[in-house]
Amino acid sequence: MADLQKLYDAILDGDAKTSAAVIHEALAEGADPVSLISGYMVPAMDEVGRRYEAEEYFVPELLLAARAMKAALEPLRPLLAASGAQPAGRVVIGTVKGDLHDIGKNLVASMLEGGGFEVMDLGADVSPEKFIDAVRASGANIVCLSALLTVTMPSMKKTIEALDAAGVRQQVKVFVGGAPVTEQYAREIGADGYSETASGAVALARRIGN
Amino acid sequence: MNPLLDWLHGGPLIIDGAWGTQMQQRGLEPGVCPDYWNLDHPELVEAVARLYVEAGSEIILTNTFRANPVSLEGASAEKVREVNIAGVGISRRAAGARVKVVASMGPTGKMMMTGEIDEAGIGRAFAMQAAALAEARPDALLLETFSDLDEASIALRASLATGLPVAVSFAFDSGKNKDRTMMGVTPEQAARRMAAEGASAIGANCGAGPESFASVGVRFRDACDLPIWLKPNAGLPVVEDGGVSYSMSAEAFAAHLAGLLDAGACFVGGCCGTSPDFIRALVAERKRCVSG
Numbered sequence: 001m002a003d004l005q006k007l008y009d010a011i012l013d014g015d016a017k018t019s020a021a022v023i024h025e026a027l028a029e030g031a032d033p034v035s036l037i038s039g040y041m042v043p044a045m046d047e048v049g050r051r052y053e054a055e056e057y058f059v060p061e062l063l064l065a066a067r068a069m070k071a072a073l074e075p076l077r078p079l080l081a082a083s084g085a086q087p088a089g090r091v092v093i094g095t096v097k098g099d100l101h102d103i104g105k106n107l108v109a110s111m112l113e114g115g116g117f118e119v120m121d122l123g124a125d126v127s128p129e130k131f132i133d134a135v136r137a138s139g140a141n142i143v144c145l146s147a148l149l150t151v152t153m154p155s156m157k158k159t160i161e162a163l164d165a166a167g168v169r170q171q172v173k174v175f176v177g178g179a180p181v182t183e184q185y186a187r188e189i190g191a192d193g194y195s196e197t198a199s200g201a202v203a204l205a206r207r208i209g210n
Numbered sequence: 211m212n213p214l215l216d217w218l219h220g221g222p223l224i225i226d227g228a229w230g231t232q233m234q235q236r237g238l239e240p241g242v243c244p245d246y247w248n249l250d251h252p253e254l255v256e257a258v259a260r261l262y263v264e265a266g267s268e269i270i271l272t273n274t275f276r277a278n279p280v281s282l283e284g285a286s287a288e289k290v291r292e293v294n295i296a297g298v299g300i301s302r303r304a305a306g307a308r309v310k311v312v313a314s315m316g317p318t319g320k321m322m323m324t325g326e327i328d329e330a331g332i333g334r335a336f337a338m339q340a341a342a343l344a345e346a347r348p349d350a351l352l353l354e355t356f357s358d359l360d361e362a363s364i365a366l367r368a369s370l371a372t373g374l375p376v377a378v379s380f381a382f383d384s385g386k387n388k389d390r391t392m393m394g395v396t397p398e399q400a401a402r403r404m405a406a407e408g409a410s411a412i413g414a415n416c417g418a419g420p421e422s423f424a425s426v427g428v429r430f431r432d433a434c435d436l437p438i439w440l441k442p443n444a445g446l447p448v449v450e451d452g453g454v455s456y457s458m459s460a461e462a463f464a465a466h467l468a469g470l471l472d473a474g475a476c477f478v479g480g481c482c483g484t485s486p487d488f489i490r491a492l493v494a495e496r497k498r499c500v501s502g
Binding site: 102 | 241281326393
């Protein structure tokens with residue numbers, strides 16, 4: 001029997017080799033992909049997020065865990081697709097126009113991928129038009145906007161207004177984040193959600209993404 | 211012999227404060243990389259440098275924090291070289307004969323862990339920037355606001371190849387006591403590795419306010435013999451009206467100087483939220499510390 005506690009531990013320890021190996025073993029024994037995800041993998045990522053927020057884990061642990069999660073998800077994807085299961089959501093993410101900082105955005109993208117979301121990363125300094133095109137092309141239901149500079153925060157507002165003007169605002173939830181961004185600012189500019197941390201963004205996307 | 215120790219015969223030295231806010235007041239637009247101003251508006255950059263020289267800084271940095279070829283994405287090698295050479299020249303003109311010029315180099319902003327860049331890419335980027343800076347003959351190089359020990363190590367190696375003394379400063383902005391970098395690096399880990407690999411000073415900048423810098427300084431001192439460089443922020447940022455500001459006054463900031471010097475700091479300045487007034491206050495406070 002595959003030791004599924006090892007799956008949980010491997011994700012927590014950021015051990016992609018082991019997480020993938022346990023998945024293959026479990027699948028060979030006929031395990032149900034959905035219960036592997038909900039019973040072990042998602043709880044492991046939740047614990048990773050908790051430790052990061054408690055500042056027991058730092059960026060490397062977070063990235064390694066997300067990588068181990070991704071390695072475990074990889075062999076499950078075709079099975080999930082065949083059974084008609086949808087990804088947790090489709091996300092378009094980018095750092096807004098004028099802002100070149102992408103570390104925070106990359107963390108959020110990794111954590112969302114680890115959380116089972118399909119993520120289209122547009123990079124940094126992304127114009128509102130590019131966000132609109134990506135939403136149309138991908139059928140995304142979530143748009144994540146990042147900014148590190150106070151001076152580029154207004155680009156978030158402009159992007160939301162542009163999504164609205166292009167007629168795609170209603171089909172997506174817009175989340176914003178980045179060092180200077182606050183819950184209050186998110187409300188002011190008409191975003192649907194704000195998270196202070198990368199792991200919080202996953203919880204947010206699960207809660208109100210759909 | 212550590213060349214930076216020669217600078218300290220008269221006691222601890224005062225560095226400069228934040229440049230970005232001063233440049234914004236002179237019209238730097240959002241999204242424009244400040245380093246290009248070295249070519250486009252050298253007179254405005256020099257005006258900022260002069261503010262710090264006039265405030266009493268004995269060491270000023272250069273407007274070259276982002277002037278590596280990775281951060282200046284799309285710039286030609288020649289452009290990268292020009293931005294760096296101009297940056298040192300501007301600070302040197304403002305510094306005159308009395309003030310030292312230490313050329314600033316920040317991280318690439320890309321992470322090796324995520325595969326965005328590899329070791330060779332980081333090495334090339336810093337080798338190119340360090341060589342360009344060295345052409346313009348600064349008094350030393352400074353690697354600042356680093357959070358990844360491996361990136362700092364590669365950058366240090368590339369910088370040492372110029373033959374200039376190199377200081378390395380980390381941003382301790384994470385962990386419950388604000389004593390870890392974003393990547394989880396402790397002051398001890400940073401100090402030991404940089405000392406072993408040939409740095410001339412170990413430092414902390416940005417990250418948090420002066421309160422938490424004293425304990426970081428003590429931990430540097432216990433972990434290595436390098437002179438200590440500290441440039442704290444003006445306290446923690448306060449978010450109001452959708453913007454960020456720093457509420458600590460210049461006098462409240464300078465009141466921490468005695469604690470920082472007790473912790474072993476030899477070079478003290480300010481990072482985000484500080485201004486020439488903070489440097490004036492530090493200079494005045496040092497007089498009190500030294501005479502008292």
